[in-house]
Amino acid sequence: MHSPIICICICICTCTCGAPRYMDGVFAAATAKDWPEDRMHREYINVPEAEAWVNQPFKLKLKRSGRTFDVPTDSKTTEVLAAAGLGNDVKRRDVLCGVCATGYDAALSGEVAHRDCVLSKKDRQNKVILCCSRLLKVGVELVLDL
Numbered sequence: 197m198h199s200p201i202i203c204i205c206i207c208i209c210t211c212t213c214g215a216p217r218y219m220d221g222v223f224a225a226a227t228a229k230d231w232p233e234d235r236m237h238r239e240y241i242n243v244p245e246a247e248a249w250v251n252q253p254f255k256l257k258l259k260r261s262g263r264t265f266d267v268p269t270d271s272k273t274t275e276v277l278a279a280a281g282l283g284n285d286v287k288r289r290d291v292l293c294g295v296c297a298t299g300y301d302a303a304l305s306g307e308v309a310h311r312d313c314v315l316s317k318k319d320r321q322n323k324v325i326l327c328c329s330r331l332l333k334v335g336v337e338l339v340l341d342l
């Protein structure tokens with residue numbers, strides 16, 4: 197005698213994977229249905245075409261130790277930390293994996309140019325992807341929760 201199989205699926209988030217245009221369509225439909233933005237996730241197969249960003253140099257400050265560093269236009273934050281012997285987790289350095297996501301103090305930091313493809317708007321309020329994101333303006337600090 198076989199027991200019946202009952203499958204109950206409660207979907208609390210949507211994760212889309214595919215071409216950017218397809219994912220834009222899924223996100224637009226979900227947004228129109230008032231789906232919370234922080235419950236929608238994109239999975240890119242390839243790095244999407246990036247905007248033409250202009251890098252600005254900025255100051256990096258580590259909140260716990262108070263140490264500061266200059267991040268020049270031709271360096272990434274992950275590279276500056278690694279050069280100081282403070283390497284944080286990195287994987288592919290391709291803006292997609294999210295491994296280098298690090299907490300930052302938005303109240304003490306300048307405006308961040310989030311260049312990643314993994315963080316939600318809500319995540320971006322207190323996390324930054326260090327392998328690609330930078331500050332928008334010169335003369336301000338990025339204060340990391342490190």
Ligand code: FES
Binds near residue numbers: 327
């Ligand atoms: S190392 Fe993968 S997003 Fe930064």
